[in-house]
Amino acid sequence: MEIIEQIRIIEALLFASDKPLSSIALADCLPEGAKITELLSDLQEQYQGRGVNLVEVAGKWMFQTAPDLAFLLRKEVEEEKRLSRAAVETLAIIAYHQPVTRAEVEEVRGVSLSKGILDVLMEARWVRPMGRRRTPGRPMTYGTSDHFLVHFGLNSVKDLPGLAELKAAGFLENVNTSRLNLLDDQKPTEEQPELPGSEDEKTDDQGPSAE
């Protein structure tokens, strides 16, 4: 099959979908040995500067409208729901510090997390549980999802804006090393019975990584 034909196929597949597709899924529709990476970057180039662009998000590929045309399209959608300041901050802390516990979010913000904020972020499918920390109380940690990456047009959490600066300034170090001890960390209410039926001691921290 010719290259141009292979490009047509991935173009058709990607154009038809409103969700990002992985290169593996795309390769499934191509003949054995197709150079999917090259095909994708060819296609991306062909759409450079057009009204629709091919972008890589969360390690997958999708077509979306060119960002500079947002002014035209925005009026077509409903006013998006605005996140509260607290929710935005919480989301940022979770994104940059993940995996992070609820207590750590509170520590960074210096205020306890009001109810419903995590709920909202999880409902938007931006935040997800990421396993328990192996510390006393085995607190639940949270991180961001692929959906978060897609929404904000990020290929991985390593591409978060300002991540390098935050890291260089030492702001992403273990939250507790800088403790002021203003907020009491010991929240017995956060402790909970472990789900029986799973006795394995397993690793929790998995670092920022797009699954």
Next chain:
Amino acid sequence: MEIIEQIRIIEALLFASDKPLSSIALADCLPEGAKITELLSDLQEQYQGRGVNLVEVAGKWMFQTAPDLAFLLRKEVEEEKRLSRAAVETLAIIAYHQPVTRAEVEEVRGVSLSKGILDVLMEARWVRPMGRRRTPGRPMTYGTSDHFLVHFGLNSVKDLPGLAELKAAGFLENVNTSRLNLLDDQKPTEEQPELPGSEDEKTDDQGPSAE
């Protein structure tokens, strides 16, 4: 505005629209005096021979997969099904209470489990049999599969937030907690299912095998 810019706008509008657009609707988004007919035929020409074509249907315009590639779209036309509420709840109960018997699910839900729900969950590969309970009747117990963990981005079933965490996250806001016994909740799991021969060794731990 240059012609090329006007074409970009039309391209983006048609791409993002959920229905075909008339040339009049498109012209509304362009500067006065834009030659919409010429622009459309230019754009149509640009997409000629590509994987996606611009077509005019009933006087309106839309992008469509090239006819010769339509086979791609039908390759795995597996519509996204929605699970019934009862099925979602059953899945949740199995996830939280595993290993759990059918009768226990019914007891917890307070209604009998209609036929097919377990089938659907097993067909989706989210639920699997987990061996028989060592009680009279030796009922089969059920639990979640590795596939369940992968699908929902969990490392282990222990990553499911507990009731206290659900409450803290705002999921249980209307519940009077004093009536919710947070600790006395997972009775059925205390019993270990019998291991039937060598068949099903893994009665409980999902292990960190999710990738």
Next chain:
Amino acid sequence: MTEQHSIFDDSRPVTGDDEHRLILDIEGFEGPLDVLLSLARTQKVDLKQISILELVQQFLEFVAEAKVQKLEKAADYLVMAAWLAYLKSRLLLPEETAEDELSAEEMAARLTYQLQRLSAIRDVSAMLMSRNQLKRDVFARGKPESVIVTKNATFDLSLYDILRAYADHKTRKSIADIRIHKRDVYTLDQALDHLRNLIGTAIDWTDLFQFMPDNVGGAAMSRSAKASLFTASLEMARQGKAEIVQKQTFGPLFIRKTDRSD
């Protein structure tokens, strides 16, 4: 949600006319660190160079003047105020650090660090939110054609849906668990049976409450029996099966059978 402030909400009174004496309301803030950060900005220097002593003073004044509606909200602020007051005393007094304690300078440095960190997080929050967001700035195909290339995604179900389902289930269950216990009463039917049986044995006018059933139970039951017996007597009189006489207000009620056979 209780916290209403949008990131776009610039209405907070951070830039007062008199920058050294802000009159601020706790309601507009996201906790004591937020207040400290706002106060620190009034010093118009880099966060690294703020005067902690001045900041402490500003915060203590803020807390003293703040209108506090809810005590639980004030708690965070009061804890911070106490800590800052301690820090201030440590900074002013000659240093004599115990071994297991942080020096005043270290404490101050940590406070500065926290403020810088929060400020940095706010900056990246703004950067994050100003990115091109899907369905706000950039758009996916509006009318996707039905292809499912990924084989696993047969069901559109997220972890959130599962948690929501479990939480809803728990919510419903907690409601379903409320049982209203049946109150013990001596019913009207019981009283009627009882009275019908006994009234035949009486020869003449009899005080109604002579017919009170024995061993009905506690005081509540006894009250219930009395009420039902009275209602039963009225019912029997209505049916023409009994006559009732009361000679004086609050006096005893006398009852007799109407169709006495003797």
